[in-house]
Amino acid sequence: MTREAARDQRPDAPGSLRPAPVDPPSDGRPAAVEFRGVTKIYNEGTPREAVAIQDVSFTIPDLPDKGEISTFLGPSGCGKSTVLRMVAGLEPQFPPTRGSVHVLGREVVGPGADRGMVFQDYTSFDNRTVLGNVTFGLECRGVPKRRREAEGREWIARVGLDPRRDAAKYPHELSGGMRQRVAIARTLVLRPRIILMDEPFGALDPATRLDMQDLLVRLWREVEATVMFITHSVEEAVYLGDRVFVMATTPGRIAAEIRMPAADAPARETQVEPWFHEQVNRLQAQLEGIEAAASRPGK
Numbered sequence: 307m308t309r310e311a312a313r314d315q316r317p318d319a320p321g322s323l324r325p326a327p328v329d330p331p332s333d334g335r336p337a338a339v340e341f342r343g344v345t346k347i348y349n350e351g352t353p354r355e356a357v358a359i360q361d362v363s364f365t366i367p368d369l370p371d372k373g374e375i376s377t378f379l380g381p382s383g384c385g386k387s388t389v390l391r392m393v394a395g396l397e398p399q400f401p402p403t404r405g406s407v408h409v410l411g412r413e414v415v416g417p418g419a420d421r422g423m424v425f426q427d428y429t430s431f432d433n434r435t436v437l438g439n440v441t442f443g444l445e446c447r448g449v450p451k452r453r454r455e456a457e458g459r460e461w462i463a464r465v466g467l468d469p470r471r472d473a474a475k476y477p478h479e480l481s482g483g484m485r486q487r488v489a490i491a492r493t494l495v496l497r498p499r500i501i502l503m504d505e506p507f508g509a510l511d512p513a514t515r516l517d518m519q520d521l522l523v524r525l526w527r528e529v530e531a532t533v534m535f536i537t538h539s540v541e542e543a544v545y546l547g548d549r550v551f552v553m554a555t556t557p558g559r560i561a562a563e564i565r566m567p568a569a570d571a572p573a574r575e576t577q578v579e580p581w582f583h584e585q586v587n588r589l590q591a592q593l594e595g596i597e598a599a600a601s602r603p604g605k
Contacts, residue, residue: 335367335368335370336368336408336410336411336412337365337366337367337368337408337410337411338366338367338368338369338374338409338410338499338500338532339364339365339366339393339407339408339409339500339532339534340364340365340366340407340408340409341362341363341364341365341389341392341405341406341407341408342363342405342406342407342408343361343362343363343404343405343406344359344361344362344363344392344402344404344405344406344407345357345359345360345361345362345402345403345404345405346358346359346385346388346392346399346402346403347403348398350403357557357558358385358388358399358557358558359385359388359389359557359558359559360557360558360559361405361559362385362389362405362558362559362560363405363560364551364560364563366532366534366549368410368499368532369532371530372530373526373529373530373531373532373533374532374533374548374549375522375523375526375533375535375547375548376532376533376534376535376547376548376549376550376551377535377536377537377542377543377546377547377549377550377551378390378534378535378536378537378543378550378551378553379537379538379540379543379550379551379552379553379589379593380552380553380554380555380558380561380593380596381553381554381555381593381597382538383555383558384553384554384555384558384559385553385555385557385558385559386504386536386553386558387399387504387536388558389534389553390423390502390504390534390536391504392407392414393407393409393414393421393500393502393534394417394421394423394502395414395415395416395417395418395421396417396423400414400416409421409500410499410500419496419498420498420499420500421498421499421500421501421502422493422494422496422498422500422501422502423493423501423502423503423504424486424489424493424501424502424503424504424506425489425504425506426504426505426506426508426509427509428477428482428485428489429489430477430480430485430488430489431477432476432477432478433476434476434477435473435474435475435476436462436467436472436473436474436475436476436477436480437455437458437459437462437469437473437474439477439488439492440458440461440462440488440491440492440495441454441457441458441495442492443492443495443496444457444458444495444496447496457495458473458491458495459473461491461494461495462488462491464491464494464525464528465487465488465490465491465494465521465525466487466521467484467487467488467491472484482509482510482511482514483510483514483517483518486506486507486510486518487518487521489506490506490521490522490525494525494529497529498531499531499532500531500532500533500534501526501529501531501532501533501534502534503522503533503534503535503536504536505536505537505538506518506535507519507537507542508537508538508539515542516572516573516574516577519542519545519546519573520572520573522535522546523546533546535547540586540589540590540593541577541582541586543589544566544569544582544585544586544589545569545573545576545577545582547566548565548566549563549564549565549566550562550563550564550566550589551563552564552589552592552593552596554596554597554599555597561596562592562596564589566585567581567585569582
């Protein structure tokens with residue numbers, strides 16, 4: 307399956323920004339993720355009350371045998387991580403103050419095996435080897451040692467590491483990019499339907515970041531999952547996203563939902579294409595407009 311086939315191809319000119327079309331019904335399948343009027347208020351009713359997000363509603367369809375990557379872009383403090391952690395069912399962001407979050411047709415009541423999360427911070431267990439980190443979730447599920455180690459070695463290879471050379475290493479022996487590969491393997495070995503990624507490449511150098519973007523696209527093709535990906539990088543949002551959710555602050559909310567044309571080449575090649583620069587420039591201008599509006603008096 308090619309990336310183009312997994313994305314909605316549109317007759318519009320590749321450089322145009324446009325509102326997302328209504329997704330067609332998918333044989334009665336529930337949405338992969340759905341927010342229904344979700345508001346999160348911390349310390350409600352006290353002098354420390356703070357609104358993180360307000361009245362957020364959106365739907366990400368569950369595309370059979372395809373999946374989709376949705377990127378979330380916006381300034382710091384707009385609630386991107388709040389949205390992601392609500393899907394994961396993680397406190398203190400979860401539960402919402404008002405509204406509801408649904409995953410695959412069921413209201414979220416807490417963490418679940420159908421969702422996996424990759425964080426920006428390196429979250430490896432320092433006292434476990436690469437193989438031990440990758441197989442941790444399988445061990446918690448009671449998978450026999452021989453089977454889980456075989457699956458772990460397979461995923462170590464699938465994320466671009468060498469099982470023979472790297473499986474016995476400890477996190478302190480790895481570069482940042484290698485540690486994030488381990489984190490991705492540890493998540494995907496559990497085969498979640500929904501993959502949540504909170505700025506996983508934000509701390510990497512530019513070259514490694516592009517390599518990791520290509521790795522994510524390759525693995526996404528293989529696992530055919532729904533990916534929700536937070537980033538501060540407009541370029542990353544455009545390259546990875548089938549759709550981009552642009553968020554605004556005061557309060558945090560969805561300001562725009564934009565479908566993106568397919569990128570059918572690696573990140574380095576795509577970023578020199580004219581259509582890519584046009585998309586980035588237009589999305590950057592839209593983002594700047596949203597931020598300027600939020601900073602006006604009375605907002």
